[in-house]
Amino acid sequence: MADVSQPTYSIETLLAAAETGFGGSVPPAIVQTSLFTFETYQAFEDRMSGRTGDPVYTRVGNPTVAAFEEMMALLEGGETAVGFASGMAAISSAVIPIVRPGDRIACVEHVYPDAYRLFEKLLRPFGVDVSYHSVTAFEQEPDLLKGVRLAYLESPNSVVLEAMDLAKVAGHAKRHGTLTVVDNSWATPIFQRPLQLGIDIVVHSASKYLGGHSDTVAGVLVSRKELTDKVREQALTLFGGKLAPFEAFLLVRGLRTLPVRMRQHQETANLFVEHLTGHPLVTRIHSPAAGSVAGLTGRTGLLSVELSDRVDIPAFCDALKLFHLGVSWGGFESLILPSRVGLAQAGEQNSMQRFGVSDRLVRLSLGLENPQDLWRDFSSVLEACAK
Numbered sequence: 001m002a003d004v005s006q007p008t009y010s011i012e013t014l015l016a017a018a019e020t021g022f023g024g025s026v027p028p029a030i031v032q033t034s035l036f037t038f039e040t041y042q043a044f045e046d047r048m049s050g051r052t053g054d055p056v057y058t059r060v061g062n063p064t065v066a067a068f069e070e071m072m073a074l075l076e077g078g079e080t081a082v083g084f085a086s087g088m089a090a091i092s093s094a095v096i097p098i099v100r101p102g103d104r105i106a107c108v109e110h111v112y113p114d115a116y117r118l119f120e121k122l123l124r125p126f127g128v129d130v131s132y133h134s135v136t137a138f139e140q141e142p143d144l145l146k147g148v149r150l151a152y153l154e155s156p157n158s159v160v161l162e163a164m165d166l167a168k169v170a171g172h173a174k175r176h177g178t179l180t181v182v183d184n185s186w187a188t189p190i191f192q193r194p195l196q197l198g199i200d201i202v203v204h205s206a207s208k209y210l211g212g213h214s215d216t217v218a219g220v221l222v223s224r225k226e227l228t229d230k231v232r233e234q235a236l237t238l239f240g241g242k243l244a245p246f247e248a249f250l251l252v253r254g255l256r257t258l259p260v261r262m263r264q265h266q267e268t269a270n271l272f273v274e275h276l277t278g279h280p281l282v283t284r285i286h287s288p289a290a291g292s293v294a295g296l297t298g299r300t301g302l303l304s305v306e307l308s309d310r311v312d313i314p315a316f317c318d319a320l321k322l323f324h325l326g327v328s329w330g331g332f333e334s335l336i337l338p339s340r341v342g343l344a345q346a347g348e349q350n351s352m353q354r355f356g357v358s359d360r361l362v363r364l365s366l367g368l369e370n371p372q373d374l375w376r377d378f379s380s381v382l383e384a385c386a387k
Contacts, residue, residue: 011190012259014074020067020252028067030249034058060237064245068252069220072210075189075255076202078222082231083248087185087205088114089241090219094181094201095150097234101127103149108164109134110157110357112183119152135162138169145178153182153199155192155296156288159339159357161304163288163296170198185209185330190262191290191298201227208330209300211254212261218247261332261368265301268371272303272364275375281308281382283360301366302329304339306358308386313338313362316385322369322377329365334374337363 020028036055038044046052055061065083072081084090109132119130137144145151151173155164173180181201182194188209194202206218276282287303323336339361
């Protein structure tokens with residue numbers, strides 16, 4: 001990596017100036033190999049005994065993957081990072097090495113559905129107790145985390161997008177010796193840096209804004225070396241959810257343009273929030289703004305809108321020209337996800353009702369199309385589908 005660690009450099013410069021290639025190459029080489037061989041017995045012995053850190057097998061380490069991991073550690077302000085084959089691999093690898101039967105996890109309400117299923121379908125049967133709490137409870141109840149091994153957080157959380165004062169919650173956690181994990185996929189390090197706010201571990205679905213092109217499924221975890229070493233030894237090695245070299249190459253490409261893409265997403269989201277506020281066919285908007293909690297410096301293109309019962313939601317979704325129906329987000333394209341369909345799978349409808357998610361809610365992922373074009377499409381179809 002280039003020596004661009006001086007505090008005078010912005011994130012944009014850090015990402016653009018980070019040297020990931022070699023021999024004059026600008027992007028990193030795709031080291032597409034399963035194993036690495038050694039020229040001498042002594043070199044092999046030194047590596048296997050831990051005296052050197054040369055790559056030995058791509059399941060546990062690869063130069064292309066290492067280039068992405070170094071950029072993510074730099075971006076989040078962590079000591080080291082670990083890349084994974086998916087966001088869920090990163091989430092499970094952040095949690096499972098830490099908890100044991102009898103431990104307690106405190107999880108934020110409206111958590112990502114597959115994280116919820118991990119806790120309920122795998123960890124709870126193994127004797128890990130999981131409780132769910134509102135953002136307000138995490139912030140305002142200093143003893144909520146007493147006796148809790150792990151606090152699993154999202155800021156903002158899924159669907160209803162409630163932002164959390166991470167510094168305050170991290171302070172509560174440290175008083176009780178509770179480790180904290182936060183999913184930072186929504187804000188990205190461009191708009192929020194949880195490690196700087198006292199959080200222990202940050203995870204991302206790198207498939208979203210980090211990749212940015214809807215062509216990669218990946219995850220990443222960033223923390224201090226003590227914890228990432230544990231994750232590498234117990235989760236990456238034994239679960240085998242390694243990040244592939246080609247995906248790592250695509251992610252490095254995505255990180256180069258992350259700041260400019262996030263500014264465009266924010267511009268479009270600000271326009272939508274401005275026009276939707278007070279709109280007669282909109283009853284509520286879920287979209288955290290810059291400064292709404294300490295440490296959050298921007299608004300991203302993922303927001304949720306609750307529509308009036310006058311709007312025919314299926315007809316509305318079908319009539320949109322620039323928004324596609326889909327479950328993911330964070331790419332260059334705009335997407336819409338109605339809650340009654342997207343969150344009804346695998347029993348999540350019950351979770352929606354339990355936590356008060358309206359079936360009039362639609363989630364929008366605003367892409368990189370012209371903001372005015374997107375708004376004209378959305379607003380004209382909304383009016384046309386009103387009863």
